[in-house]
Amino acid sequence: MSHLRFHIRFPEDKIREPIIYQIGREYNVVTDVRRADVRDTTGWADVELSGDTMEIERAVAGLRAKGCVVDPIELNVVE
Amino acid sequence: MSKMKALVCRECGKEYPTKAIHVCEMCFGPLEVKYNYDEIKKTISRKKIEDGPRSMWRYLDLLPVEGTNFVGPHAGFTPLVRAKNLGAYLGLDELYIKNDTVNHPTLSFKDRVVAVALTRARELGFETVACASTGNLANSVAAHAASANLHCYVFIPGDLEAAKVLGNLIYKPHVVEIEGNYDDVNRLCSEIAGEHGWAFVNINIRPYYAEGSKTLAFETVEQLGWKTPDQVVIPMASGSLLTKIWKGLHEMKALGLIDYVHTKINGAQAEGCSPISTAFKAGRDFFKPVKPQTIAKSLAIGNPADGYYALKATAESHGSMDMVTDEEVVEGIQLLAQTEGIFAETAGGVTIGVLKKLVKQGVIKKDEVTVAYVTGNGLKTQEAVIDSVGRPVRIQPSLVDFEKTFKMGKNGGGDA
Numbered sequence: 001m002s003h004l005r006f007h008i009r010f011p012e013d014k015i016r017e018p019i020i021y022q023i024g025r026e027y028n029v030v031t032d033v034r035r036a037d038v039r040d041t042t043g044w045a046d047v048e049l050s051g052d053t054m055e056i057e058r059a060v061a062g063l064r065a066k067g068c069v070v071d072p073i074e075l076n077v078v079e
Numbered sequence: 080m081s082k083m084k085a086l087v088c089r090e091c092g093k094e095y096p097t098k099a100i101h102v103c104e105m106c107f108g109p110l111e112v113k114y115n116y117d118e119i120k121k122t123i124s125r126k127k128i129e130d131g132p133r134s135m136w137r138y139l140d141l142l143p144v145e146g147t148n149f150v151g152p153h154a155g156f157t158p159l160v161r162a163k164n165l166g167a168y169l170g171l172d173e174l175y176i177k178n179d180t181v182n183h184p185t186l187s188f189k190d191r192v193v194a195v196a197l198t199r200a201r202e203l204g205f206e207t208v209a210c211a212s213t214g215n216l217a218n219s220v221a222a223h224a225a226s227a228n229l230h231c232y233v234f235i236p237g238d239l240e241a242a243k244v245l246g247n248l249i250y251k252p253h254v255v256e257i258e259g260n261y262d263d264v265n266r267l268c269s270e271i272a273g274e275h276g277w278a279f280v281n282i283n284i285r286p287y288y289a290e291g292s293k294t295l296a297f298e299t300v301e302q303l304g305w306k307t308p309d310q311v312v313i314p315m316a317s318g319s320l321l322t323k324i325w326k327g328l329h330e331m332k333a334l335g336l337i338d339y340v341h342t343k344i345n346g347a348q349a350e351g352c353s354p355i356s357t358a359f360k361a362g363r364d365f366f367k368p369v370k371p372q373t374i375a376k377s378l379a380i381g382n383p384a385d386g387y388y389a390l391k392a393t394a395e396s397h398g399s400m401d402m403v404t405d406e407e408v409v410e411g412i413q414l415l416a417q418t419e420g421i422f423a424e425t426a427g428g429v430t431i432g433v434l435k436k437l438v439k440q441g442v443i444k445k446d447e448v449t450v451a452y453v454t455g456n457g458l459k460t461q462e463a464v465i466d467s468v469g470r471p472v473r474i475q476p477s478l479v480d481f482e483k484t485f486k487m488g489k490n491g492g493g494d495a
Contacts, residue, residue, distance in 0.1 A: 035090065035107055048107075071265070071266070074109075074285075074384060075383065075384040076265055076380045076382045076383060077272075077279075077281055078261060078268065078380075079213070079215075079216040079281055079380065
């Protein structure tokens with residue numbers, strides 16, 4: 001079981017969609033939202049995904065396929 | 080009692096022991112060092128600082144290390160240059176350049192943060208240090224690790240220019256080229272940091288690492304005769320440098336080293352990667368990540384970790400932000416070189432370009448004491464200006480040709 005933390009930014013046209021819920025249903029991962037900020041035109045969430053490493057990879061790919069930007073919790077670390 | 084009280088979450092305030100951790104377990108917010116200011120206040124003084132070493136370690140009382148076995152003992156205390164020529168050109172009476180192009184040992188401000196990070200990493204028992212970098216950070220980590228006999232891993236994107244790779248290889252770290260784009264490199268490094276017991280300077284050691292930037296504020300104040308400047312212009316990549324200069328100024332006030340902080344903090348970015356400046360100009364308190372496309376590679380962080388905090392600090396100080404085109408970056412580099420004899424890398428061009436804009440806009444006024452932070456050496460980014468500096472004048476090996484070319488008479492003078 002792995003636990004990986006991500007900063008997920010939602011596309012403007014999908015702010016009202018329950019994307020985190022969908023990911024938890026579509027992939028065998030547990031989603032744990034710790035912090036989020038959702039407004040009319042922008043939204044992000046800091047989320048821990050728990051599960052098999054490969055399944056987390058698939059869930060991240062799934063988030064990206066829905067138009068989300070998925071970064072590590074630290075955001076950009078390449079300086 | 081230790082001068083370090085705890086690591087504290089910048090979001091929810093939860094406190095943690097001063098170990099190699101960087102994210103709050105409760106809310107995933109970033110951690111930073113909290114100090115016992117009451118304890119520090121008992122011993123710190125201007126005199127004690129002035130009697131200290133001619134390096135950034137003269138501010139040891141306000142740096143997050145416990146001992147004096149420093150890695151990078153010569154970092155910092157770089158010149159604060161009174162820029163009379165550039166000031167006259169821009170219409171400023173009292174302009175200074177904080178010149179970190181000559182910082183030791185790798186000619187960028189990163190030597191400050193890395194010296195703190197590796198000193199702390201060694202104190203915490205680490206034998207291997209690492210970073211993910213496209214330039215200055217990698218150079219500095221590799222150089223400091225070599226001098227401290229630490230194992231070193233430097234992770235770089237697979238398409239990095241040969242000259243920049245060489246700047247790392249010379250120190251003989253493990254340089255790991257990762258196939259894939261910036262995002263792939265970024266994510267892998269975060270995962271490696273989570274899995275391996277290494278000191279990743281800008282990940283799990285980041286709370287300590289970032290504190291090194293405060294020394295730019297401390298030195299500026301001391302070199303101005305224990306006065307704060309009216310205006311500062313700071314280049315922004317992650318935004319950390321700007322927030323730490325702001326923090327440093329307030330620490331000096333809290334400890335009675337200065338009477339007040341009236342400094343306006345101004346942030347500078349390149350147009351091709353300006354998520355923070357764009358948000359500021361739009362009046363937003365949040366930024367939207369971008370895909371960087373600029374020659375100012377050392378500032379090319381599209382999703383900056385401290386972007387939100389940089390916006391907050393700038394607003395608190397009643398400062399401003401702006402951005403410049405790549406052409407203006409090159410002009411800025413040339414202007415600084417030709418007026419003050421300082422050859423800055425592209426980030427310096429961004430700072431000077433934005434300084435020029437802010438003066439023109441009336442944000443920075445003629446009689447305000449202004450400091451521009453120039454954070455890296457131009458020899459590292461020569462490709463940025465190679466097409467803009469012209470060619471040498473070519474002559475035959477004869478005095479006649481020389482004098483003819485420069486239209487000189489017997490008494491000299493003339494120009495080509």
